[in-house]
Amino acid sequence: MNTIALRKELQEYIEEADDRFIKLIYGMMSADREERLEVPNSHKKVIRERLANYQKNPEDVLSWEKVQRNIESKL
Numbered sequence: 193m194n195t196i197a198l199r200k201e202l203q204e205y206i207e208e209a210d211d212r213f214i215k216l217i218y219g220m221m222s223a224d225r226e227e228r229l230e231v232p233n234s235h236k237k238v239i240r241e242r243l244a245n246y247q248k249n250p251e252d253v254l255s256w257e258k259v260q261r262n263i264e265s266k267l
Contacts, residue, residue: 193201206217246253254262 206214
């Protein structure tokens, strides 16, 4: 079933749905919207700073494999 058909069927169902179902759908919609929130400027700033630091000093970054080896060597 394609997206257009799904939307039509959902709209028809919602028109006759009970309160419980409407509240469930609304909750799903709200959760989906929250996931799409913009990244705060403070987080973007940290990301830009860390990227700039990496570009200046790429040798300072440890790969995941190196991190694992360091941990395992201390066990």
